[in-house]
Amino acid sequence: MNTSTSLAVKPNSFWQKLKQQKALVLMSVPFLIHVIIFKYIPIWGWVLAFQNYWPGKSVFQQTWVGLDNFRDLFNDPVFYQVLRNTLAMSIIKLVMGTVASIALALIINEVRFMPFKKAAQTISYLPHFISWVVAANLVRDALSTDGGIVNDVLLSLNIIKEPIMFLGIPKLFWWIIGISHVWKEVGWGAIIYLAAIAGIDPSLYEAAVIDGAGRLKQMWYITLPSIRPTISILLIMNMGYLLSSGFEQQYLLQNGRVIDYARVFTIYELDYGIKMMRYSFATAVGIFRSVVSLVLVFAANQFAKRFGQEGLM
Amino acid sequence: MLLSVFLVLVTVSGTLAAQELKEFHVFMGEPLPDYPGSTIIGDIIRAETGVKLNREYLVGDLETKVGLMIASGDYPDMVIAAHFTSLLKDAGVLVPLNDLIEEHAPNIKRLYANHWEMLQQEDGNVYWLPIQAIPYGPDTSRYPSLGFFISKKVLKEAGWPVVKTLDEYFGLIEDYVKKHPTINGESTIGYLTLFDSWRSFATTNVPQHLMGYPNEGEFVPVLEQDRFVVRDYHTSNTAKAYYKKLNEMYNKGIVDKETFVMNYDQYIEKLSSGRVLGTFNQFWQLESAQNILLRDDPESIFVPFPVVIDGLVEEYQRDIPYVQSTQGMGITVSCKDPVGAIKYLDYLIREDTQRLIQWGIEGEHYEVDENGLYYRTDEQMALFRDPDWVQNVFGRQYFHNSFPSLRGVDENGNMFFPDTQPHLIYSSSHDSEKEVMDAYGVKSFSDLYNEPRERKYFPLWTITMPAGSPAHIEETRMKDVLNGYVPELVMSKPEEFEKVWANFVRDISPLMEKQMEVYQEGIDWRMENW
Numbered sequence: 001m002n003t004s005t006s007l008a009v010k011p012n013s014f015w016q017k018l019k020q021q022k023a024l025v026l027m028s029v030p031f032l033i034h035v036i037i038f039k040y041i042p043i044w045g046w047v048l049a050f051q052n053y054w055p056g057k058s059v060f061q062q063t064w065v066g067l068d069n070f071r072d073l074f075n076d077p078v079f080y081q082v083l084r085n086t087l088a089m090s091i092i093k094l095v096m097g098t099v100a101s102i103a104l105a106l107i108i109n110e111v112r113f114m115p116f117k118k119a120a121q122t123i124s125y126l127p128h129f130i131s132w133v134v135a136a137n138l139v140r141d142a143l144s145t146d147g148g149i150v151n152d153v154l155l156s157l158n159i160i161k162e163p164i165m166f167l168g169i170p171k172l173f174w175w176i177i178g179i180s181h182v183w184k185e186v187g188w189g190a191i192i193y194l195a196a197i198a199g200i201d202p203s204l205y206e207a208a209v210i211d212g213a214g215r216l217k218q219m220w221y222i223t224l225p226s227i228r229p230t231i232s233i234l235l236i237m238n239m240g241y242l243l244s245s246g247f248e249q250q251y252l253l254q255n256g257r258v259i260d261y262a263r264v265f266t267i268y269e270l271d272y273g274i275k276m277m278r279y280s281f282a283t284a285v286g287i288f289r290s291v292v293s294l295v296l297v298f299a300a301n302q303f304a305k306r307f308g309q310e311g312l313m
Numbered sequence: 314m315l316l317s318v319f320l321v322l323v324t325v326s327g328t329l330a331a332q333e334l335k336e337f338h339v340f341m342g343e344p345l346p347d348y349p350g351s352t353i354i355g356d357i358i359r360a361e362t363g364v365k366l367n368r369e370y371l372v373g374d375l376e377t378k379v380g381l382m383i384a385s386g387d388y389p390d391m392v393i394a395a396h397f398t399s400l401l402k403d404a405g406v407l408v409p410l411n412d413l414i415e416e417h418a419p420n421i422k423r424l425y426a427n428h429w430e431m432l433q434q435e436d437g438n439v440y441w442l443p444i445q446a447i448p449y450g451p452d453t454s455r456y457p458s459l460g461f462f463i464s465k466k467v468l469k470e471a472g473w474p475v476v477k478t479l480d481e482y483f484g485l486i487e488d489y490v491k492k493h494p495t496i497n498g499e500s501t502i503g504y505l506t507l508f509d510s511w512r513s514f515a516t517t518n519v520p521q522h523l524m525g526y527p528n529e530g531e532f533v534p535v536l537e538q539d540r541f542v543v544r545d546y547h548t549s550n551t552a553k554a555y556y557k558k559l560n561e562m563y564n565k566g567i568v569d570k571e572t573f574v575m576n577y578d579q580y581i582e583k584l585s586s587g588r589v590l591g592t593f594n595q596f597w598q599l600e601s602a603q604n605i606l607l608r609d610d611p612e613s614i615f616v617p618f619p620v621v622i623d624g625l626v627e628e629y630q631r632d633i634p635y636v637q638s639t640q641g642m643g644i645t646v647s648c649k650d651p652v653g654a655i656k657y658l659d660y661l662i663r664e665d666t667q668r669l670i671q672w673g674i675e676g677e678h679y680e681v682d683e684n685g686l687y688y689r690t691d692e693q694m695a696l697f698r699d700p701d702w703v704q705n706v707f708g709r710q711y712f713h714n715s716f717p718s719l720r721g722v723d724e725n726g727n728m729f730f731p732d733t734q735p736h737l738i739y740s741s742s743h744d745s746e747k748e749v750m751d752a753y754g755v756k757s758f759s760d761l762y763n764e765p766r767e768r769k770y771f772p773l774w775t776i777t778m779p780a781g782s783p784a785h786i787e788e789t790r791m792k793d794v795l796n797g798y799v800p801e802l803v804m805s806k807p808e809e810f811e812k813v814w815a816n817f818v819r820d821i822s823p824l825m826e827k828q829m830e831v832y833q834e835g836i837d838w839r840m841e842n843w
Contacts, residue, residue, distance in 0.1 A: 144571065168804070256513055274381065277780040
């Protein structure tokens with residue numbers, strides 16, 4: 001809104017404005033320094049990707065190999081498998097996680113009985129605080145064929161005749177990751193949407209009620225459109241993590257049987273990079289991920305702007 | 314003499330010494346609970362050396378830990394990293410020990426003398442001390458290092474048969490499962506095979522043993538016209554027959570449905586429940602379950618047999634105790650007092666310290682008979698049969714595991730390990746173990762096996778691929794293929810087995826050549842230089 005005023009001011013307005021907002025600028029300096037130190041200076045380490053790095057020697061004594069590490073990467077058949085798995089699991093997690101969190105936020109928001117509302121919210125976000133090391137064992141136990149609760153329930157409902165070895169079916173692995181992610185993060189994810197919902201002007205609802213809108217219509221026509229900016233901003237930010245898709249979860253739930261579907265970039269960097277002391281190769285993989293993530297974030301941002309949403313940048 | 318002077322000194326300076334302990338940070342590549350702070354032998358060792366160790370035991374995956382340690386440049390004073398010790402040397406983390414040993418460690422020099430050539434790396438330096446030295450001669454132990462283990466219950470019911478072939482082994486298990494579908498109210502598990510991450514060798518190493526070999530690793534050196542030639546066994550007919558048998562047993566419900574997705578903790582839990590009838594493994598991997606069974610359910614203990622693929626194979630699966638010359642404890646460039654560190658290790662390896670760690674204090678933990686042979690009374694034996702006491706009160710594991718130690722016969726004809734004292738192996742066995750030994754007319758389970766064969770290079774698996782080399786990448790790929798296909802081979806429908814096997818051979822065959830070259834070079838070098 002204030003863009004219209006700033007367009008009209010004189011050239012030296014930058015300094016005027018700076019002076020005006022001196023306090024704010026000063027306060028943001030420490031954060032800027034923090035970002036430079038921890039996010040920009042380490043980028044210098046990317047030179048490793050163009051060397052054949054060997055520990056114990058300084059960076060300048062290493063042999064330079066040009067783009068060999070990237071060539072190795074793109075010639076590696078495992079790479080394409082890893083790319084597929086990472087994208088698939090990220091998208092499953094993103095879509096299922098977002099939909100489930102929004103749904104939970106909407107439902108919790110409609111509950112009028114406070115003690116139940118509080119209890120439901122607490123119970124749903126508690127798993128977030130369990131580390132994956134513990135959570136993975138819970139998932140393993142629940143899915144076990146030897147007295148696991150999921151198989152027991154399915155058996156007693158006569159839906160299946162034989163216990164299913166869920167963790168041993170390669171094609172199911174992505175979905176187990178998705179569902180266990182939802183179980184663990186749904187409540188935590190809902191908090192931010194609940195906060196956004198709390199900020200909606202109550203008079204909108206009152207007007208809707210007068211116009212004869214029921215609960216569902218209120219959700220559809222008022223709540224959802226009001227939190228649309230929050231949803232799109234979170235989606236744009238999450239785009240940057242599409243090529244990350246976690247590490248512990250896959251690492252702890254995988255087994256030899258499903259490795260073709262379980263290996264994601266972080267595990268690949270570990271198995272084919274750090275464990276073999278191929279630090280340069282691992283760096284090259286990291287660069288590839290960063291560049292693709294950046295492209296994805298920009299693309300999502302443009303996309304959101306085109307559809308009339310406020311972007312991040 | 315020197316010791317008593319030292320003791321006097323220690324008592325005199327008493328409290329002063331307690332405050333001036335030298336500290337070393339040690340990383341050990343195996344998991345163990347944190348040191349309890351005070352143990353019987355630990356307190357003596359601390360008083361005599363004035364050294365306090367800050368121990369860091371492995372949590373998680375060793376290969377990852379070592380990779381990260383090297384990348385971070387943050388090293389402990391002393392380090393031992395099992396199979397990955399050589400990576401530390403390649404990265405320049407370890408200091409050469411030759412001069413330190415020459416000047417400050419007469420005992421190390423004397424006791425490792427037999428193995429000195431094996432320890433020298435290509436540059437002529439020694440970088441680590443293997444966890445075991447055999448200065449005077451080898452021993453035999455109660456259990457062989459590996460085998461097809463079968464529950465005592467099965468053998469007893471079948472009238473103590475000698476199990477020789479894979480068909481006989483699974484035949485016995487199948488019969489027993491039919492007769493006893495449940496044990497203690499839970500379903501009987503016919504066969505378990507361990508497949509958890511790096512421990513999956515317990516499943517994939519088996520074909521070489523079915524061919525009669527001891528543990529060589531991923532390939533076997535075959536004697537062809539006076540030369541050991543490295544050959545693949547993963548695609549052999551024996552491997553095919555083995556996986557086909559597992560496939561058949563899986564489809565009959567004998568092999569546990571969960572076997573390929575369970576982790577090591579679940580494996581041990583199942584074994585120690587007494588529901589499992591059979592498993593193949595190296596003994597150290599199931600030793601903890603066996604100890605629990607001996608205490609809680611002695612009729613369900615596991616008995617090892619040298620099972621082979623058919624009656625034509627003559628096995629020599631037992632190995633002669635050998636020194637793992639390619640791994641051991643080293644001192645890093647971060648250590649500020651390498652002389653103090655080597656002196657500490659020199660103290661640990663001395664015969665009298667070793668006797669303290671293994672046998673304890675004379676008159677309290679062991680006795681000496683008129684011939685000078687050590688033995689333990691029934692009460693002493695009972696103490697040492699309690700694993701909690703040995704670990705947390707006595708403290709054996711904290712000074713034996715990972716640290717340089719002595720093995721075999723000592724200078725007086727006793728064994729360094731009480732477990733291997735020949736006249737004690739049988740008499741110190743549990744009654745349940747004795748019953749099995751009596752039934753087969755042997756004095757130790759190792760006697761169920763043929764005598765080992767001398768092979769100078771042994772074993773192949775201690776040759777490592779140069780870090781990050783094409784052979785190293787090929788090795789990781791090959792293991793990926795192996796780990797991907799083995800569960801499928803076992804769990805597919807019987808009519809699909811041939812197809813899966815053909816795909817497996819197609820995918821794994823091109824991933825061996827570079828490794829075999831490295832192994833062949835290593836074997837040839839060892840045959841010439843050792």
